[in-house]
Amino acid sequence: MKCRLFAAALCALPVLPVATTAFAQNCELKIGAMGPMSGGAAQWGLAMNSAAELAAAEANQEGGVKMGGKTCKVTVVPYDSKYTADGAAAGSNALAAQDIHLIIGPVGSPEATGIKPVAARNEQVAWNAAYAKNALEPKFPLMFHIAPGPAAWADAVIKRAKQVFPMKSVALIAPNDQGGTDIASVDAEAYKANGITTTEEYYQRGTTNFAPIVTRILAARPDVVDTASSPPGDAGVIVKQLRLAGFTGAIGRLGGPGTDEIIRVSGGLDVLKDFYWFETIPTGDPKVQAIDDEYKKLLGKDPVGGTAVWADLPAARMTLKAVSIAGTDDAKAVAAALRTLPVEDPNIGKGYWGGKKQFGIAQELQFPFGIGIIKDGKNLGVERQEPKPE
């Protein structure tokens, strides 16, 4: 008798909450987060994961995402695609097997190359953040793109940098793989278009000591050295060794996020001295920085992956929004809903759908970005730059 009473109480316990959040109990929306989560590029993949987690937590806080008549709890399934084409292809399949049609990620160019045909076959929406010349292709309409390549912003950054640091010649340095060459070559074109002569220098990924390459670069006596898309750790060492070698010109970075890390590795602002860089989002904006606080509040820990989390977040948020508009997580319906959504994020601001010119398909998020300047060892902060619609 006692037992039965106890059992009845147990049953009754969840009754009240069930009445208000019954939807959350019987419906789950799973989304994937993909990218390299181990090895040298781990931070990019972990940033994707953090962004997806935050968007999911926000949605869940409001009860969940509406799908048809139900409101569903969002969970994130991470996948370590190891910065390889096969890893991303396998990841697409592994996520598809869990009935996941929406993927935040992957990151690297090899991953983007690998996932495109497979995700198309699996009917999945995927958001890659690769700086690849073919990050989007019209024949893969379910692929979206997070971080616009240098074609979208290099010119603006160079024009601004020229005002602060007069320059006639620049040496670009980047890894010799797709992630390096695809971006450095576009940067070089943009420099040339601004009347600056360029030399490009590629190193083998995995190089840890850049002293010889620094010596080689300086032999050409460039006014400016641009570390392009070198990983932040590498770029930090390059900066440190350039300064040790006596290079006094400005150092640029027309690549990806990671300036904080470069400052840390190089040894501080005094070492960096004159530096300008492209930020995927206006990181100086307090509203943007508030993302980290919100993450901590909702998930009880710090986000992993640095400012890349901020850049990836809008994609995750907009995807969930598109799900609620489409009323389903079917990839084609979500993609269609996404295309109709205005590009907008509560923390970052307004943007545009771009990519038509470069890729022939307008599925690239072009948000306000930032131009950072450090002059004479003083961080002047990141200037907000509004994107121009194509």
Add this chain to the structure above:
Amino acid sequence: MAEFLQAAIIGISLGAQYALLALGFTLIFGILGVVNFSHGGFYMLGGYVAYSCVAGLGLPYPLAVIVAVLATAALGWVFELFLLERLVDDHLATLMLTLGLYLVISTGLLTIFGPLSMEFAFPVTGALHLGSIYVPRENLIVLVVCLAAIAALWLVLFRTDLGRGLRALANDRAVAMAQGLRPKLLFPLAFAIATGLAGLTGALVTPILSLSPGVGDPVLATSFLTVILGGLGSLEGAALAAFVVGIVEAFTSVYFGGSIGALVLFVLVLLLLAFRPTGLMGRTVRGA
């Protein structure tokens, strides 16, 4: 000319670092017959231990380096004694064990410290400028410590009973054991010395370069290249080859660029092997 001298200086300082790594690698191979795939893991671990001591406990850097050496040596000792020892004669199994350890170490570091590079700077900075040539002070210090460590290792191996025992085990295990040397004591010790050297290199070099969970990967490739060139199991060869690798890397990178430079180095190694299959100072190679 300035460029030439600069390349030579860079090459020598690279060589000293490679020598510390390669000596440990070849020591483990020579004595235990184990190809240590976790060598890069101990390098990283050395860096992170030193970092934690400086940033977390506020220890002075030199003390932190010593702690890093002791910690990596201790882990090496434990790993050899409790895991590797059981399968020490099965070279495939030991290869897999060290590989598994490497994966565990790098995942552990990634989980604890996160993926970003640490703020870990060498306490001495700046460079000596001689005309158009420069020598970073920190590199000089590292070079001196590396050379001192190499000298100390040499003293231990060639001037003490312990070293004679280790070398006897490396030459012929059966004979050495018949003479009463105890591998159960000496194997973990050799492994600990080698991992301690890797940890020392990590603690010294990562503040000059960078410290993140990916920095151990290239260590293995460099160690491979160096011991191939030097002749497996030959300590003198490993030390000599490390400087050759460092200098060749410096010159090819300065004159041909980073990507081609690596290719030149690899092809050079292949050519050397075509004419001298046992490496620079190698003797007959023990079948692993």
Add this chain to the structure above:
Amino acid sequence: MRKQIRLLGWTELVALLLLATGFVVPMYTRSVLVYSVLNQIFVGVIAAESVWIMLRMNLLSFATPAFMAIGGYTVAIAGQHDITDAFAMTAAAFILPALVAIPLGALVLRLRGTYFVLVTFVLSQIMQLLLFETPGLTGGSNGIAGVPPVTLLGTEMGSNRLVLQFACGLAILATLITGLLTRWFRQHFAAIEENEILAESLGLVVWRYKAMGFVVAAGIAGLAGYSLVNMLLTAHPSSFDSSTAVDFIAYTIIGGRLSILGPVLGTGALVYATNLFGTHGQYAQGLYGVLILVVVLAARGGIVGTIAAVWRRVS
């Protein structure tokens, strides 16, 4: 006194039978995960068999990704010129790496033991750099995307199911070649593995068998590269990174080197584990590492060795 040499033993037949289930599976399930894992297994089995052939002679090769790259890029480049015939491509993917292996073998087969290990590792790193430095031919760091699917007797192997069945066919072909080679020269390989000096002094022309093994292993690796490119429809340098060699070696050793069942079972187990762990994000590598530690410590002789030991105890 001389034992009769059979073309194939029961282990080879079991291995072939296991692989052949790949033909049947697509008729019962449409699960993409099953397709994906099976496809990766079929690629991995071929690569692991390439490693296994060399292990028969006590040579641990890290060169597998280099030869895979030759096979894979051969097919990708041919595909760009609209050559997609399955038979021609299979032959090319086998023969080209095998031809390249002849001069390389002359260079590296003089080395034994760990020296051989390290040098083959260098070979696969050189291949990686060569891919980067030849953008005109191989697409450089971008690789070659959009490789057309192969055509078998006029049918385009475009769908998931046909791709899988074709990969299965390639794995069976590779297993047949590997099985025939290692059965036919079983005595020779075993003698070289156990005691090369004795074998040579008895008159065995050791280098001839090593060269033969190396060349066939290279051809088999080429088939693995072909199958991989066919699965991804892309030839990308990251697919042939020297670190992937470690995976193939792990497949073989974890499976057990005693018989050809080793690479087959080992690949199956580890590929499954990789996919399982992949959804653990940053912990994937560490879990994989722990798995390797546990299997090596607990199951001596790998999966096959352990099954054999249990079998002996039972019977």
Add this chain to the structure above:
Amino acid sequence: MTELRVESLAKRFGGLRVFQDISFNLPEGGLLGVIGPNGAGKTTLINVISGRQSASGGRVILDGRDITNRPAHAVSRLGLARSFQQTNTFKNVSVSENIARAIRFGGRGAPVGLDRMLDAFGLTPRLGEISDKLPYGLQKMLGLVMAFATSPKILLLDEPAAGLERTERQNVDTFVHNARQAGASVLIVEHDMDLIRRLCPRILVLDAGVLLADGPPAVVLARPDVIAAYLGETEETA
């Protein structure tokens, strides 16, 4: 006419001289003993003649054909087989598999008298056993039988009796008799003086890398320089 002729053979390792100016010939059907103190270069001599190690000078001529520095397998295929000082068999396989491999690798088919030899050493009932599990003495004999199983014209035996019990040493005599009956000439390096005296009509004495004496045992072993170099040492019979 199967004859092994060694002319001014020399071997150096770097600066270290192992032996030099060694000349002798082993006629068809001949039996030659080689003795010398430890480190005299006896094993290296066998290694150089059989192609295991390269010569630094001089020539090895088999049947009028120069075989100096030919690879070991080629020398074996020309009919020169050797045994090893330590037991040297394929340890993980059966006795019969070991012998089958020797026959197959030798490429000349099984020699006459092989079965008789197996019977004589008591190996016939143990054909199915793993060779590593055999007692030491039998493993050693198996190594000899394997060299014989390649049907050689010349056999070089490296201390066949070393490590054998006194009672087992008779097996070496049996082996040598049978091998010669099958038409092989034999060179035998040995420390066991009784065995050498029993078997060999002619012996060579090697000391510190040079050929000290060549002749019948009775004559050679009486020479003062030989006694000083070799017999002055304690005779090793272990």
